[in-house]
Each structure stands twice: as C-alpha cells, then as structure tokens.
Amino acid sequence: MDQLDLTIRIAGENGEGVLTVGDVLAEALARSGLHIYTFKNLPAEIKGGASMTQVRVQDTPVRSPGDALDILMVWNQENYDIHVGEVKPSGVVIFDPDECEADESLALTQIAVPLQKITKTVIKTMKSKNVLAFGILTTFLGIPVEAAKQMVAESRWGRRKEFLESNINALKQAYIYVADNDIDLGLSVPVNQRNGHAQLIMTGNDALCMGALAAGCRYYAGYPITPASDVMETLAKAMPRVGGVLMQTEDEIAAITASIGASFTGAKVMTATAGPGLSLMVEALGLATMEEIPMVVVDVQRGGPSTGMPTKTEQSDLNLAIYGAHGEAPRIVIAATNTEDCFYTAVKAFNLAEKYQTPVIMLSDQHLSQRAQVMSRPDLSRIEIVERKQPEVNGSVSPQEFDRYEMTDDYVSPMPLPGRHGQHYVATGLEHDEHAHIDYSPEAHIRMTEKRHQKIESAVNEPGFVQRYGAEDAQLGLIGWGSSEGPILEALDRTLAKGYKVAALIFKMLQPLPEKEARAFIESIPVVSVVELNASGQFANYLQGRLAVSLKRFNIITGLPFKAGDIEEYIEGVLQYG
C-alpha cells in the first residue's frame, strides 16, 4: 500500500450505536495524525430505520466520501442486504452470524463475528457492544491493542467512568476473538501522535461557527432545522463565551428580522437555516437589500422540495438563493467547498456583507455540514477582517444634511449606527432617495436600483472565489460549485493520471458571477459540463443565462453526495464516447 486509502462502513439499526462507533473511529484515526472524511446516511426518524456511517482514511487530505468499500461491518440482515453490493472485490465484510446470513455466492472475504453473543455472554454489559465492534475494527486495521485502549480512553466512552471497565474488557475481547480465530487482513494503519494544536477535527458546521466568530459575529438568531441546528447549538455554547448574544426565535422570519435589527446597530450578525427556512426568509432578505443592511444567512441545503428529505444532501437551493425575493433584490451568494473552507468562507461572508452592506447567502449542504474532516488550525492573526464603512464619530454633519445612501464611487455609503453616530436616519423598505426619505419618483428608483446592483456586481472582483484546475489543453471541462469540489478534483486527478485531458473550474461565488473566468474556461475547452446535485441544472441554467453559451450537464439526485468514482466514470464516458 503506497498511499493509505481505506473506506470503512458500519451499518445497523438507527439508535443502536453504529454512529457512535463510526464517530469514535473517525476521531481516533484523526487524532492519530491521519486524514479522515466521514459520511452518514440516516433516516429522518429519531429512532429506528437503517442507518450507516462511513469513514474514509488517508494520509493526505481526503476529498470525497470514498467509492467502493474496503471494510463493511453490518449488525443485521437488513443492513447486510442494503450495503453488501458496495464492497470492493478486494474488500471485507464483517457480519454478525446470529443476526444475519451471508450470501455465500459473493466473491468477497466475509468474516463472521458474533458481536451480540460475545457481548451478552462474555462482556455482559450490552452498552459495551459498541466498543467490541470498535475493537474488531481496530484490530483488523492493525492497530496495536495499547493504542486502541488509549483511543477508547480518550473517546466519549472514556468519559463515562462507570462503564470504563466493561468497555476496556470489550476491547480486549475483540482482540482476543480476532487472535483466537486467526484473522489478519494484513493492514497496519499507522498511528502516531498528531499535533493536536495544529490539526482540528471538525464538521462543516463546526468550522463555519468558528469562522463566523473569528470574523466578529456577535449576534445570532435562528430556529432549529435539520441540518442547520448544529450551528445554533454550537453557537449557543460559544457565543456567550465571547460576549455575544444568541436567540432561538419563534420562527425563521423572526430570526432574519431580528438579525436585521441587530445589524442596524452595527453588530455582525448571522442566521443559519435549511431550505424551508430560507423560503420563509426571502421577504426580509429583500428588505436587507433595500435598506443595505449587512448580514450573513447560511443555508445548509438538504433534499427538496418542501419538507423533502431532511437528512439527505442536495444542491438545489441555488435558484432560491439567487432569485428568491420579489422585485430586483440582488445579494451576494457564495458556497463553501469543504470543512476547512467552511471556516474561511464564513469569514469572507462577513467581510463581504460588511464591505458591501448587503445580505450574503452562504450555501452549505447536509453532507458538507455534518461530515467530519481534519483541517489545519487557522492562524487567526493572518485573517483579514473587514469593518463597515461608517461616518466619523462625533462628526458634525447634522442628520438633516447627512445622506445615508450617498452616491459614492463604490456605491457603498457610510452607515451611521444608533448610540454611536449623531446622523440618525430612518431605514425603510420603501423606495427612497439618498437621504433615506421615501421617494417613488422614477429618478430615485433608477438611481437606487443602480446603486443596489452595481454594489453587488463589483464584488465579482474579490479574489479567491473561482479556481481552475487540470490540463491546459483540456478536451473536457467540468464546472462545479461548492461542496462538489472535492469529488470533482479527485476524479480529475484520477483521470489526468490515466492520460485524459480534463480541467475543472470551481466556483465559490455564484452571485455576482465571475463571468470573465467562466467565459475564458468555456471558450477554451471543446466540451464543458456542469456537475451538480440537482435535477434541473440550476447553475448550468444560470451560467447559460448570463453567458449565452450552451453547456452539458451531469446531475445526480439520489440525496447522496457525489463519489469521485461517479465523476470519473462520467469523464471517461464523455471522452470515450463523446
């Protein structure tokens, strides 16, 4: 094995504990200096239903959930039947022979481990079945028992002292069982001490929260919704530690208007939601555009439409993010690509909001938000933080003379803050003039419409929101946005390695659209295809609308993230058969 790359899946009944096994394994491997990427697929019910968790481990950063499985552990028949088809020919299935029957016709290594029976008869504490399963996996991975013990001790299992003894016993029994039965997969995953300070294990939502706080977010209002609730829950704990305020409001409309109120006073504000909440917020988003109020709205996309598939992933809220609101209500829309990027994109979202005095929608999605990845600890001293343009404090301009919506060169006007500046004004969602006075004249509407549009359009010059990868002389170009970056780049590397001439262009800014880069890419490559997790090709349509070009599309709507293999296959298909 030159490059470590294992994909391990654990599947069982929801609520039984498979998720914990996956979480602890991922954390333990990450703490051992390896890179991990998790992937869960859960039912929407609180308990019951087939659920699975997957860990992909590499010694370099992982970019996608993994294709076929190297190791599958299933706890019952239902899950065996669901997942066994995804195991690699060289892969291993671990199953509980008392709970399920293996299909002997399959050309796979299938290893029976009576998890339930060992727990019942040997360990005698049913709670410790998880640890037994964990131990089976660590021993298969070639992790020494002492290292595994430390992993358990440092895990959430270790924190529950009353079960520690039986848990350590369970781990031991795992190693004993494997040794007794002479099982050896020949793996030896290296476990070293990671530099805890330099490397963090986070989900996308975790990283986003930390980025927001680093950018100066000190007010958050939100309403729970899967898969965005984590953001609020993480901040409920963290926000008071930095002196900020977090409010759980009665609905999303209250959340966004409370955020507008807070931003009006100068606070950096955020709210996070998923599709149904974003739908409810669009009226107030238009207000924020009209009153030129900075704010960050995070949309953690999930399967739609309507209540849809709350625990599945999709990139199908793009249309709403760009176009959602009556009238002409431009706003900035950006998307994060991976866990680490969630941190930096959150920082940029605040900077853009403050700089352009506008709402910024930051798109994430269920998979990106909830999977765990390893990332380098951000160096906070090197992060640029943008502050809002404001009038002079104690400036002498009277409120009667002051123009809140002054026409400046960059269309951004100094914003007085209550309690701070004597230039009080009345912000209104009605059309107004420079002085913020209500004005429905054609002239005022034309001027202010231009101000609102130009301000946003000029944000296209911000660096770092679009990136080209791959062959200069590509025959096929892939365009992606947000969280499909990882699988696209992995597929790119694989196909480049096979000699295909491919390139990719990844967008993190969607509105305003980096047209120059888009056009240069599209015009330089014979075939260009837009790769996204939605049915209608929302970004493809949007690109065509802006650029008047014709694009191919590759869309998947399974509720699951792209695998690198999906895209690899697509590339080969297009280039081989046109």
Next chain:
Amino acid sequence: MDQLDLTIRIAGENGEGVLTVGDVLAEALARSGLHIYTFKNLPAEIKGGASMTQVRVQDTPVRSPGDALDILMVWNQENYDIHVGEVKPSGVVIFDPDECEADESLALTQIAVPLQKITKTVIKTMKSKNVLAFGILTTFLGIPVEAAKQMVAESRWGRRKEFLESNINALKQAYIYVADNDIDLGLSVPVNQRNGHAQLIMTGNDALCMGALAAGCRYYAGYPITPASDVMETLAKAMPRVGGVLMQTEDEIAAITASIGASFTGAKVMTATAGPGLSLMVEALGLATMEEIPMVVVDVQRGGPSTGMPTKTEQSDLNLAIYGAHGEAPRIVIAATNTEDCFYTAVKAFNLAEKYQTPVIMLSDQHLSQRAQVMSRPDLSRIEIVERKQPEVNGSVSPQEFDRYEMTDDYVSPMPLPGRHGQHYVATGLEHDEHAHIDYSPEAHIRMTEKRHQKIESAVNEPGFVQRYGAEDAQLGLIGWGSSEGPILEALDRTLAKGYKVAALIFKMLQPLPEKEARAFIESIPVVSVVELNASGQFANYLQGRLAVSLKRFNIITGLPFKAGDIEEYIEGVLQYG
C-alpha cells in the same frame, strides 16, 4: 381626425377628486360605445401628494396608456409643473388661474378656467367642483350638454340624489363658461349608445375575478395588499352569490395553506397577492408542487424590491414566480396581457391547475390590474372548463392498494377527494412513493422528481400561450411578456406603417417555456430584444438560460407602464443606428 385617438390627463392633489373625474369620464365615454384605457399614478399615502388620472379614448380597442397628451387639466401649480412637459405641441392645457401660473413661454394652447372660483361663487357646493371639471372636459370634447347631463345622471354622482341638483348646475356652468369665453377645440367625440350587454367596462382585477368564478373558483383565501386587494374585495361580494367561501386570513402564509387545504377536498381555489405576499408564500408553493395540489396564485406585481413602490407598476417578480422555493419545485407560470385577457387567462389558470394538479402562478401588475378598459362580454357557453382527474366514485380499489401518485402516461394521477372517494391517503411534503408513503430512497426521489418535472413540461403544448406578430422578414424582433403586449403591438403597427421590418413574439406562458416558438423566432431574425419593465432583464436571462442564445434588452424601471412611443423610439433607434 380619421381615427379617434385622444389622451386626456387630469391632475391634482390626492384626495381632491381628480380620480373621480377621470373615472366618470372614462366610464361615460365607454358607455358611449368608445374604447377607453385609463392610467392612474398615485402616491402611496391615503391622502395628499400629487396624483393624476388619464383616459385614452379611441374608436377601436386601445392598447396602451397613450404617449403625449392631447388635453391636460391641472388643478394646482405642483401638478402643472409636473405634467406640462408631456403635452403634445398640438395639445391643450386647462389650468386654474387662481391656483397656478402658466408658463407663457411654452408653445401650447393654454386655457385658464377658474374652477375653484366658479365653484365657490357660482355653484356654491364645493363637492360639485368635480362635475364642473368634468363638464369643462365634455364641452371641450364636443359632447352635447344633454348627453353630458345623462352621463352625470348615470354616474356615481347621479346616485347621490342630494347633490344631483348642484351637480347638474355645475355641469351647466361649465358649458356656459366655455360658451361665454368662446372656446372651441374643434373636437366632436361621437357619443352613441353602447350595447351594454355586449360590452363591459372592467379593470384587470375585475376581469380576473369574473374569469376565476367562471372557471369554477369557489374558495378564496387572501390577505389585503395593494394592488391585489381589489380581487379579494370584489370576490367578497361575488363569491357568496355563487355559494363559494371567501376568507380574509391573518397573513399570506395562512392564505396559501388554507387554499391548499380547500383544494385537497376538491374545491377550485385561488389566492391573490403582490410581491411581498408572494415572497411569504413560496414555502407553501413548494408544498403544493410536492403534494400535487391544484391552485391558482395571482401575483399583481408592483415596484420592488421589499415594500418598494406599492402603487407603481413593474414586471420584476418573474424570477420569484419561476424560481421561488427551495429545492426543485416546478410550477406553471403564466401572465395576462390586457383586461380582457385577464378574464381568459384566469380561466386557463384554473384549467391548467386542475389538469396538471399543480400550483399555477398568474402574473398581473399594478397598471394592468387597476386601469379600466372596454372588453366584449365573454360568451360563457363557449368557455372550456377542465375538471380534475379523479378515481371512480364508489370504486372498489382499497386505500391499501390505491396509488395516489400512480405513474401514468401523462404523469398526472387520479386524486381521491375526502368525503367522496374511499381511497383515502396521506398527502405529505416529505418525499414519497406512488402510494404516498414517505420514501427517501434515491429511486423514489428520482421517480417523483421526474413526475413533477415532466408534468409541468408537458403543459408547454397547451395552445394559445405564445403569439407572433409583424413582418415575416423582420430585421428586428421584440420579445415581450404579459402586460407589455399592448404597447409593443401598438409600436409594432406604427413602425411597420413607417416601413420598418419588425416582428414581435408575446409570451403568456413563461414556465414551462415555449421553447420551440422562442427558438424559431430568435433564429429567424438578426436582432432580437427582450422588452420588459425590470432592471436585470429577468425574462431575457431566463430565455438565455434555457436556449443558450444571446439577446438584446430594452428595460424601463420608472414604475410606470410602457408607452407605445417608448418602444417605437427604441425600434427606430436600433434599426437606424444598429
């Protein structure tokens, strides 16, 4: 004068009565067998502010508000200053010399009529100033005093018996004043008896209401909002007369979900709103798409974004109508072009909703909804009414066997109705299978996504939603949608008459997009421009997105409707200077 074509404007302080003068004049002319087209421009305040009303009169159907003015009557200085620049060189200004000073440097016929003084000193009932003003206009138009008297008697003034005497006196005084001062514009507008049964005077909102009722609408839920409140108010009176139910709900979200509930039982339902309300409705619109519930949502567009310009017109909610909702939530979007068309488009909206079991958004706008026009009385016996596909009544299929979302050839499935069909099911906004059971499997999501999309796409084959006009060998093609049809076609006729080779394609269906017609038009004409009342070219972008073609744009964002002259000038500009 071969063809009668006069544009008359009356302007004064809001609340003073100018609007009534305009309304009565328009009605009276219409009742005389002429065609009229009114246009009002009001402040958003209940009282105060400059306001104007305009009547264009022709002997054939009128298609746009009129360009420069033939007659301007102003009641005060503010309004003189605002409007005098719009009078034709051959036009006439009527002003009150005690309230305003005329600019003598202008090469216009300016006639002083001391409206205020005559009312005060001769008529002595201030309420009758309106009638005096009306009389001045009718005598200028060459309408005999007896005919004018009858007009007053048949008007709202005639209904207030206590003022009738002073009103008739006011009218007489007008004729006396004009005769005494020997004023004669040489006009003689023909006043005949119109066939009251065959011709109706309606606003767009009136026509829409009647169309909805004719189509079978028997449930309406709504929340007041300018300029859609008229729809609710008209139906509040009319709906009970046909045994229907109208509910004024607590907000727009309640309005649309109540409508969904009513439609679930089989009722034909409608709600009408303006931009802010539509923004609030998009979450539930997604639900209706997901549950395949027929309903009509009318959006009477006004100036946006946010609260914007509630009394101004704009075509800027198109993006929201097409894309508003998280996830992939396709729905049908259609637009009415003129008053008469509001009737027929409403009928079609219901037919489409019922046939395809989907929400249908019908776009109107402030100007279309509130101006009065003359139209032929619809022959109700010739209107086709579509009913919802339902299972057999007393059918023997058990609820356990019945598939609410059966995959049929046309993707539309029979819908059982509570109280009527034994095939009860649970409609849900979660992803589901054919049987309406919750199902998040990739397969179910893929099948149902296709069902929801294909159903809508097939509606593109409905006839009558796109129409080509003008030269076969056009050098310039104009694309318009909804209410800009009238001014576009008038401009087309004028420029064709001048020898320009122009053509127009007018869309009444926007989603699904009649792609075939659009492509044929665009490919057959060297230069094609999309004409719309919004800033970003919403329809142009959408067309480019769907067709991957490049289009020119002509946009106006004054809050006012297109004049035919605006478009005429644009056509000449493009064809003369490229």
Next chain:
Amino acid sequence: MAEVRTADAEKTGTTERSGDEGRVVKRKLKDYRSEVKPTWCPGCGDFGVLAALQRALAERDLDPKDVVIVSGIGCSGRLPEFVNAYGLHVVHGRALPAAQGVKAANPDLTVIAVGGDGDGFAIGGGHVPHAVRRNQDITYIVMDNQVYGLTKGQPSPSTPTGMQALRRSVSMPKMAPYEGVLEGQLNILAMVIVYGCSFVARTFSSQATEMAKTIGRGLDHPGFAFVHAMSPCPTFYNTYDPWKESFMPLPEGWDTGDRIKAIDMAMEEVGDGVFHSGVFFQEEYRTYTDKLQDVYTKAYGDEQATIDALMDQYA
C-alpha cells in the same frame, strides 16, 4: 366481512358492516390503524394520543373517507400517517390554516388538526387566535411535550423557564448551557381561552381512557375545540415522573360555562405546580358554517347567481 352501505349511510358518510349473523357491527379501534407502523421512539407519549384518537373515532364510528387529519411538522406531525383516514401533512406551523381550508371547502368532513407545541405555538402561533376567531367545527389536538422532539431537543415555547440539563433523563443542554432557558414559559391553555375558544380541555397521554373521552368530547363539540394533550418525549425531555404527580382532575362540579374562572384556573395552576385535566371551558357559539348560511341567504336567497348576472355590474 362484507361492507353493506345503506343509501343513508352513504349520504351521511357513515359505513356499517354486517357481522356473521347479519348484525350491524361498528368500527373498532383497529379499523383506524393504517398500514404504516408508527416511527416514534419507544415510550413516546404520542402513542397514547394516537390510540386515544383512534378510540374516539371508533366510538363515533366515523367513515375514514369522511375524516381528514391535518398536521404540520414534528414527531407529533407524523400522526396522520398512522391513521386509516385522509391525511394532509403540510409545512411546519401551518396545520390550522390548512385545516380551516379543508373545513371551509367541505363542512361535512370531520376535520382534526394535530401537532406539537413548537409547531402550534412557535412558528404556528400566529394562526391560533385566528382559527379560534373563525370557530369552525375543527378539533385541534396539541401534543405538548414542552420540547422540539423532531429536531432533537431544543426548548419550545412551553418549556419551563430555567430548564436545562438537570437530570440525566433530560437532555436539553445544548441550547441553554449556562442558565437554562431564559425566556418565559407560555401558558398555552390560558391563551386559547382568552382568544375566545369555545371548547378548551387538557388531558394526559398516560391516561388513555380519559384522553379518548376528552378528544371525543372535542369531536362532538360543534365549533373549534382545543385539546391540550400533554404527551412526554422520553428521548429528549422525560417528564413522565413529574407529570404523573402533577396531573389531577378539575375540581368536582367544575362549571365549564365560566370563561373567566377557566382563565383564572389556568393561570393559577402553574404556580401550584398542577396540571388539571378535563374540560376547562365549553360553550356553543354559532360556527363559521352556521354564519355562512346567513350570508348565503342574504347573498342569493334561493338560487345562486349566474356568472353572467355577476358581470352585469360591469355593463
């Protein structure tokens, strides 16, 4: 068992079945069970509410085709799926508007709205007073567990102030990790009485017979009936033990006709740490449907207007 429908049953919407000896047999609880097994956690109070509702339906022998259960989103909002009847599962917080549309469009249907405390009094709270104002014959069952179940344990408008992770069985620590919930607790029962509701009752999912009876009285009440169904969430906020202690019937001889006394009781019991069960208030007002009849009498009398006649006003 063969189904026999009399012409009359057809009209009123009830179905009767002949037993083996030709006797007419009424529907049983199991006839209201759908083929979908409830997905709730073991021990969830909602099982009790479901069974009580099914029993109340069975006692009234309502034809499933004439029953519509409307819900929003939440664990409790899944209930319609588990009942053999029509169901309309809408978006979060909008069960009441949807139910009102159902009832308005077809007043012959038995309409029941169900949902959680968050669905009903957070995002949906604005609709409750207006549903009450319309006084349609709808039964609204709020399954109050004082927590957001489906989204995994955030506090709801009815969560007691100061609540946090106090006991092992209570896992609501995330949203209020320092001082517990800072916001006041809403008294939703008192609120609904003040809105002017014509039937207001409380019941507890652990008291099955009682609950079926109370829901039944709500169904029988002609007008908007509010049933405050306390229904614990053992997974995220286990209140079984305290609630068992604090539940007691309304005082003997309670006068259900005194609105002011009902409010006072609902306001005072909180301080006493008591939940009273039973019907707090009931009075028959004319329903929306009744009033619409008067409207029709005025609007058209015997015969509805034709559309042509409506258009005459524009001639």
Next chain:
Amino acid sequence: MAEVRTADAEKTGTTERSGDEGRVVKRKLKDYRSEVKPTWCPGCGDFGVLAALQRALAERDLDPKDVVIVSGIGCSGRLPEFVNAYGLHVVHGRALPAAQGVKAANPDLTVIAVGGDGDGFAIGGGHVPHAVRRNQDITYIVMDNQVYGLTKGQPSPSTPTGMQALRRSVSMPKMAPYEGVLEGQLNILAMVIVYGCSFVARTFSSQATEMAKTIGRGLDHPGFAFVHAMSPCPTFYNTYDPWKESFMPLPEGWDTGDRIKAIDMAMEEVGDGVFHSGVFFQEEYRTYTDKLQDVYTKAYGDEQATIDALMDQYA
C-alpha cells in the same frame, strides 16, 4: 444654541444644551420632530400618538441618537419617519423581532416598537408572545384603529364581530357586505397579559396628556411594556364618537400588581362596552439583558474567551 456634552452625558446618551445664559436646557417636543411632515389623513388618531410619544421622549430628554423606533407596515408604521431619531421601518408584521434584535445587540438604546392592529395581531401576531417571553426593555405601542388603514378599510383582528357599513362614517363594507365580519374580535390587551407581559396599559389618542404619561410609564418600565393606544381612523372606520363615550379610567386605587384581576377586567369590560385607560398591570421581572449578565458570568467570568481557545475543543 450650542450643544454641550459632559463626559457623563456622552456615556448615558443624554445630551444637554446650554441656553443663552449658560443654563442647561432640556429638549422640547419640537426637537423630536423630523423634517418630514406626517402624511396621515386630517383627523387621524395617529397624530395624537405621535405627539404623545414625542412629548414622552422630551420629558425624558433622550438623545435622538440613542433612540430607535421600529415599525412594520401600515399608516401607523410610518410614524418613525416623523420622529427625529433613528428609525427602522421593516416589513409588515415584523416590528417586534426587529426591535428585539436592536435591543439585544445594543441594550443601551431606548427601543420603541410601533404599529397597527393588523401589523401586530394579524400577520405579526405570532411574534407577540415571544417578544413578551423575552422581556427585553422595549416599549411596544400598538395604534389600534380596529381596521386596516393603509390598505383602505378591511377589517382587522380587533374589528368588532358583525361590523359592516352601518353608518355613513364607517366605510368597511367591502369585505363583509352581507352579515358583517363573521370572525370573533380579539381582546388584544387581555392576550398580552396572559402572555406574561410585565407592563400592560391602555390609552386613547384623543386624551393627549394621559397618553404621553402612559407612554412615558412604558418607557420607564424596565422590561417589555405594551401600550394599547386606541387611535381612530376617521377615513375608514370612524370610531371617535363611540370611543369618547366608552373610555374611562381604571377604577380608583386599581392594583396594578394583580395579573389575574387585570385579565378579568380586560375580559369583562368588553361586555360592558367600556374601554379602561391606565396601567392594567405592571410588575418588574428580570429582563433578558439582566439574565444575559448571569450567562456571561458563567460562560466566561472575567475575561472573554479567545477564538483560539474555542477551537481547542476540536483539537
């Protein structure tokens, strides 16, 4: 007149001006007049509310830069424009959430929310209980004309049942042409008390001094203060005459500390055809801001955490 600011005035947000003789002069009503002339109809009750609010502000000599008036949409929602202070005019029905955001982000500001009966209790009705629950120091003035003014006369949640075009001066016929308004009338004052509001008062725009005093008491109250400001709309629903008759002060010696009695009074006066003016209920609870202080003490004690420290949990 030159402005003199003491360091202290700067901190507390009050500004004092020196008169000609160097005397400190307090702000006057006219200092709170903006350059925008009110656009209301002649005779609109809202003029009275505006003046009363301006007077209350002047009496407290608040610096306009420290005052934020938040409103939704409606005739009444235009009020902030006419006051010389910060204003935040949001979308229909959302004045309260916006005001809460303002106050939460800067508790030193004087925050006033204003709006109509429709704005507050139709589309915005869902926010009221929750604003009350948070008990921030915000004064909420509802200008109740029992009608939708701005949209020209539709009935509102507080319109009396059965109301229609009865009198010439009442022009609310369109929405209820047959039997008048079918829906029940909400008792918004009683509702707010039941929500748990810490200050609840009623006042009438025609009683200028009284209204300024009541609004002032609301401003002084530390917590969420609800002022029910009856403010007739002569254009669409002229209630001046009946209201002048039905307004009367609360009984002599009224105990503002008894919530239950306050509710009873608010419920009973309706039947008596009476509007009581004055403070129905007032009690000081800890405000949201107070409670947040406790949270901060627990969350970080003396020194706020660094972001780096927060990230340690992921290491």
